[in-house]
Amino acid sequence: MKIERHKKRGELILELTPLIDVVFLLLIFFLVATTFDEMRGGIKIDLPQSTIKEISDIKEIQVIIDKNKNMVLHYKDKGKTEEVNVDKNNLKDKLSERLGNMKEKNVIISADKSLDYGYIVDVMTISKEAGAQSLDIDTSKKK
Structure with a gap:
């Protein structure tokens, strides 16, 4: 995340694009890494x-x-x-x-x-x- 001063007005500008990119990458990672096993409910079994x-x-x-x-x-x-x-x-x-x-x-x-x-x-x-x-x-x- 980068903070800069606006050249003409002198205001601080917060660059959000990298932050949004990181949030979306984390979201995609967790969606891919999570497994959904609706069929067997809450019981853990090791099937043959x-x-x-x-x-x-x-x-x-x-x-x-x-x-x-x-x-x-x-x-x-x-x-x-x-x-x-x-x-x-x-x-x-x-x-x-x-x-x-x-x-x-x-x-x-x-x-x-x-x-x-x-x-x-x-x-x-x-x-x-x-x-x-x-x-x-x-x-x-x-x-």
Whole structure:
């Protein structure tokens, strides 16, 4: 930022162009450096990797399970995304309540890769019992 005196009037002139350039560069940097992960909400999970492309848009109901077996039911209701904390005991009731209102009864399971296979099979069984017509397992893209 440069401050000069006006040659004829003697007033101080503050040059704002460099300051504005820096502000815009910082804004662009933070927009590019920030990642937005709307799909998995606030739960941090480490998905297994696959060469198949990852699921990009949630149209269905998603069951998100972290490595501590905390579960969140993630779904869209009237255009807005909602999340409900659930456990294995009330998962069937919450899923059947949500699946009853949907045309496509698809459930996506996004589980941390450190969970044992038996636990995931239990969640899949509960989902099928709740009325899911198809199940998808969410993965991240292999690099």
